[in-house]
Amino acid sequence: MSPAVHLDALWRIAAGLVLCPLLFGCINRVKAKFAGRQGQPLLQTYYDLAKLLGKGAVYSATTSWVFPLGPMLGLACILAALTLAPLGGQPGLFSFEGDLFLFAGLLSLGRFATAAAALDTGSSFEGMGASREMQFAVPAELAQVLGLAALAQATGTYSLSEMLARLDMAHWVATGPVLALTATALFLVLLAETCRIPVDDPNTHLELTMIHEVMVLDHSGPDFAFILYGQGVKLWTLGAVLTGLIIPARGDALLDPALGALGIFGLAVAIGIGESSMARLRLLLVPRLLVGATALSGLALILLLR
Amino acid sequence: MIFFAACMATFLLGAVLSLLPRSFRAASALGSGMAVLGCLLGLIPAAQALAAPQDWVLALAWPPPWGLGRLAIDGISALFLTPALVLIALGAVYGRGYLAETEGRKKAGPPWFFYNILAAAITGVFTARDPFLLLLCWEAMALSSYFLVCLEDGDGAVRRAARIYLVASHLGAAFLLVLCLLPGATWPPAQGVAAGLFVGFSAEGASTLAVGAVPGGALFLLALVGFGSKAGLAPFGVWLPEAHPAAPSHVSAVLSGVMIKTGVYGILRVLLALNPEPWWGWTLVAMGGVTAVLGVAGALGQSELKRLLAWSSMENAGLMLMGLGLGALGRAMGAPLVAALGFGAALVHVVNHGVFKSLLFFCAGSVLHGTGERRMDQLGGVLGRMPVTGATFLVAALGICGLPPMGGFASELVLGLCAIKGLLLPVSGLDIPSLGVLAALVLCAGMAAAVFVGAFGTVFLGAARSQAATQAHESPRAMRGPMIVLAVLAPLLGLGAALVLQTALLALEPALPGAVALGASTVEALWVAAMVFGLLLALFGGLFILRRALLRGRDVRTGPTWDCGYAAPTARIQYTYSSFAQPLADMFQALTGRTGSTTRPWGLFPARAGYVAETQDRILQGFLGLFGFINAKLEAMHRLQQGQVHVYVLYIAATLVALLAWGLW
Numbered sequence: 005m006s007p008a009v010h011l012d013a014l015w016r017i018a019a020g021l022v023l024c025p026l027l028f029g030c031i032n033r034v035k036a037k038f039a040g041r042q043g044q045p046l047l048q049t050y051y052d053l054a055k056l057l058g059k060g061a062v063y064s065a066t067t068s069w070v071f072p073l074g075p076m077l078g079l080a081c082i083l084a085a086l087t088l089a090p091l092g093g094q095p096g097l098f099s100f101e102g103d104l105f106l107f108a109g110l111l112s113l114g115r116f117a118t119a120a121a122a123l124d125t126g127s128s129f130e131g132m133g134a135s136r137e138m139q140f141a142v143p144a145e146l147a148q149v150l151g152l153a154a155l156a157q158a159t160g161t162y163s164l165s166e167m168l169a170r171l172d173m174a175h176w177v178a179t180g181p182v183l184a185l186t187a188t189a190l191f192l193v194l195l196a197e198t199c200r201i202p203v204d205d206p207n208t209h210l211e212l213t214m215i216h217e218v219m220v221l222d223h224s225g226p227d228f229a230f231i232l233y234g235q236g237v238k239l240w241t242l243g244a245v246l247t248g249l250i251i252p253a254r255g256d257a258l259l260d261p262a263l264g265a266l267g268i269f270g271l272a273v274a275i276g277i278g279e280s281s282m283a284r285l286r287l288l289l290v291p292r293l294l295v296g297a298t299a300l301s302g303l304a305l306i307l308l309l310r
Numbered sequence: 311m312i313f314f315a316a317c318m319a320t321f322l323l324g325a326v327l328s329l330l331p332r333s334f335r336a337a338s339a340l341g342s343g344m345a346v347l348g349c350l351l352g353l354i355p356a357a358q359a360l361a362a363p364q365d366w367v368l369a370l371a372w373p374p375p376w377g378l379g380r381l382a383i384d385g386i387s388a389l390f391l392t393p394a395l396v397l398i399a400l401g402a403v404y405g406r407g408y409l410a411e412t413e414g415r416k417k418a419g420p421p422w423f424f425y426n427i428l429a430a431a432i433t434g435v436f437t438a439r440d441p442f443l444l445l446l447c448w449e450a451m452a453l454s455s456y457f458l459v460c461l462e463d464g465d466g467a468v469r470r471a472a473r474i475y476l477v478a479s480h481l482g483a484a485f486l487l488v489l490c491l492l493p494g495a496t497w498p499p500a501q502g503v504a505a506g507l508f509v510g511f512s513a514e515g516a517s518t519l520a521v522g523a524v525p526g527g528a529l530f531l532l533a534l535v536g537f538g539s540k541a542g543l544a545p546f547g548v549w550l551p552e553a554h555p556a557a558p559s560h561v562s563a564v565l566s567g568v569m570i571k572t573g574v575y576g577i578l579r580v581l582l583a584l585n586p587e588p589w590w591g592w593t594l595v596a597m598g599g600v601t602a603v604l605g606v607a608g609a610l611g612q613s614e615l616k617r618l619l620a621w622s623s624m625e626n627a628g629l630m631l632m633g634l635g636l637g638a639l640g641r642a643m644g645a646p647l648v649a650a651l652g653f654g655a656a657l658v659h660v661v662n663h664g665v666f667k668s669l670l671f672f673c674a675g676s677v678l679h680g681t682g683e684r685r686m687d688q689l690g691g692v693l694g695r696m697p698v699t700g701a702t703f704l705v706a707a708l709g710i711c712g713l714p715p716m717g718g719f720a721s722e723l724v725l726g727l728c729a730i731k732g733l734l735l736p737v738s739g740l741d742i743p744s745l746g747v748l749a750a751l752v753l754c755a756g757m758a759a760a761v762f763v764g765a766f767g768t769v770f771l772g773a774a775r776s777q778a779a780t781q782a783h784e785s786p787r788a789m790r791g792p793m794i795v796l797a798v799l800a801p802l803l804g805l806g807a808a809l810v811l812q813t814a815l816l817a818l819e820p821a822l823p824g825a826v827a828l829g830a831s832t833v834e835a836l837w838v839a840a841m842v843f844g845l846l847l848a849l850f851g852g853l854f855i856l857r858r859a860l861l862r863g864r865d866v867r868t869g870p871t872w873d874c875g876y877a878a879p880t881a882r883i884q885y886t887y888s889s890f891a892q893p894l895a896d897m898f899q900a901l902t903g904r905t906g907s908t909t910r911p912w913g914l915f916p917a918r919a920g921y922v923a924e925t926q927d928r929i930l931q932g933f934l935g936l937f938g939f940i941n942a943k944l945e946a947m948h949r950l951q952q953g954q955v956h957v958y959v960l961y962i963a964a965t966l967v968a969l970l971a972w973g974l975w
Contacts, residue, residue, distance in 0.1 A: 008838075009838070009841070057860060059864070060861065060864035060865035060866050060867070061861060061864070061866050061867075062866075062867045062868070062869050063866070063867070063868050063869070064868070064869065064870060064871040064872070065868050065869065065870060065871075066691070066772060066773050066870075066871050067871075068691075068693045068694055068771065070693065070704070070770075070771055072857065076850060076853040076854055076857060077850060079849075079853055080846055080849040080850040080853055081846065083849050084842055084845055084846040084849060087842065087845065088842070098838055098841065098842050099838075100834070100835035100838040100839065101727060101831060101832065101835045102723050102724075102726060102727035102730070102832070102835055102839075103835075103838075103839070105719075105722060105723045105726045105727070106714060106719070106723065106839055106842060108752070109712065109713055109714045109719050109722070109723075110714060110846070112711070112713055112755070112756070112759055113708070113713040113714055115759070116708065116711065116713060116759055116762075116763055119763045119767070120704075120763055120766060120767055120771065122767075123763070123764075123766075123767025123768070123771045123772055123885070123890075124767070124771040124772060125772070125871045125872075125873075126690070126691070126771075126772035126773040126871055126879065126881065126884050127871045127872065127873040127879070127884070128873065128879075128883040128884060128885060129873060129874055131767075131772075131884055131885025131889070131890060132885060134763065134767065134885070134890070135764070135885060135889070135890045135891075135892075135893060135894075136893070138759060138760035138763055138764070138890075138894065139760065139893045139894040139897070141756055141759070141760070142753065142756035142757055142760065142894060142897075143756075145752055145755070145756045146749065146752045146753055146756065149726075149748070149752045150748070150749065150752070153730055153733065153748060156730055156733075156734065157730075157733055157734055160734060162727065162730060162731070162734075221872050222871060222872050225860075225861070225864075226856075226857050226860045226861060227857070230853065230857075291893075291897060302745075302749070305733070305745060306745070309733075309741045309742075309745075
């Protein structure tokens, strides 16, 4: 396929931008139900964002211009990645051969900026978080790119949009187990990238055990709103790619994206169930989990070799 | 080509002229000025050859003997020569500022003499069309860079590094000597023409000379070892992590940014001139992959910034060689698409890596100049005092990690796409190497990101960890200028990556017919990627304005770092580079060996504990052990060496008698 710009993707992107904070409400509601609590309002994240955007900010005296760069660049990166992600088999705004590398590269750039901002505070805890985040990113990125390469191989195409558009029921019938392996690997990557249990616990209040949350301890006000919103967009974006894989495309320009969006909320429910039913892994086990995800992706690729 | 002749003449003249003046300043102005002038003159024909790749041959009215004047620029030469000349010129400007502090301590003449000779030699290597001339330039390059590496020869560690470099580069050159001086050898080598000389004895006992073609595989192996040792290919590139940090920073920049590429250039020439066999590609992919992973794992366990950069050079050389390996496999297995993209990826990375790595060494030199401290763990918070150095380092770090929107991302994309296309092609035997390249590439990218976040964060961010860091000062303008130029070039190379790839494919077209057409879709893809880069920058700008508008007039305060509510933090509680990289480095311990030295708390009242990243170089240890072993065993030969003439006469007589006996029998 020749590289292309699909302007009709704009409304799918807009839907993602509006709906993504709702995902957190959905996860929290599921967790509350499991715990027998009433839970936060579904729209709580929207209120939080509005509150944070209306606040001033406190900056550490140790920091430099790199510190505010982190949230801004982080959000810009994940927004740019959203424009590459197809929703329900319908293409993203941009698609070209090899865009999966740009997708991974944008996530990596956002991570780079966040980690640099964390190191800028001179805090030992944030240094710890940055170190862990960069460590875990190595196997996670490998699992992601190998998994997407396996999809490329299964569909014989080189771009994210094209892969997920081609991935229909026939592929699942023919290479179902391999696609299931890939989906598992990508789900683990999603958990790591969006800092959910079992990799990271966004709700803990002990900095020693956190990874991503500890890196953003010093951000406040609009900066923190950018980070929070970026997390939502990231969950939406990675979820869109994963549901695109799980729900076979049928070529319907309206129904498929709607199914895709429903799938993302389904993923949020699954994450909520997972978080209610298990604890966070010990830190030393996290790399093993992610290396395991890499092995699954690699296995999927090898099984597809002709 | 008159400009090219003038360029070479300027370099040689500059070398001699810089020795003449007595004054330090005059000599350095003359030496660096002539180097810059020579580069500018050389850039004219190089740019012409880039735009329209045809062989620009140096035509002299009075050609010198032994092919010494056989210089020519084609597309491939131009693609290596253009970045090389730009970097050498910037290095000359930077070096003038960098060496200014040695005034009164050292002479300015010799460094500039050798710098100009190095410039001429590198230009010669990229343009020579005669094996003897190539060898001559190669040797001039090795020797001049040796003298530049040991400029600070008062330091024992520098002398040791320079000696390792000298030995390694001559061991490598020995293989090139065979490659270039085989009877009938040409450069670039020609399939089946290169003839070897075999001395044999016929049945009658009369000796005859038999001439036969040397198999292409043998030529490839000679080139692989000879050129690979210069490119830093494991295990022959052991000298690289030693020599690059020991050299003055402008020389390190040229060594890492330019000289490594002479090795890549040599291997590329051989692969394009001969008909590769699949095992050549396998060898290159395997060795390149090992070099890349070893290089970046080694970079994780370093505590000095320049050593870290040198290890990262090894990683990048590995990436380029993997590209060459896929290209060779593509050629050997009849997959021209993979061949074009593989070689293209290597060429794009040559250009990009030159820019980033030179810039990183310039920045490292600037940090060294401004703080006098080599150890990263003693620095911190330098960004405020060295804003230009810090900002340019950040740009270069993004580039070397292959992150958008820098040029490094483009080389990663092309190489990764080449691997995925190799996976998808129904050619058996191409899939496993492609998979290996893909995995190694992504692994290296992730680890490089960890390395450079850690290095940038430790050196430039946070609070100062030592007196040296608090008293840092920005470098003089002569050093800042070249850094700014390269930092502007880095994102431009990312936005215009499609042009770079297009140029590379155009240069490959004569050797790989159809390369431009095959790579057209990738070039288009890079244009769309550039659109996404544009969107990224626009989004960033939008968020920047939004944040500024939101915070205007609001309560924006400054306080201490939160740090779990601990209100009396010190700089010593910060993560250092060693501690930052330790968990990841330990994951690769099986590969690299011990990654650091720990001081454990001890006793009833433990006083101090510590950890310093310090990966040992197992390959170097191995070589040193091997050489020690050979040396010990050869001790026995000393007994033959009596130093008395009559004993030697006895040896000759005994040999004659033995030969006579053999002939009669």
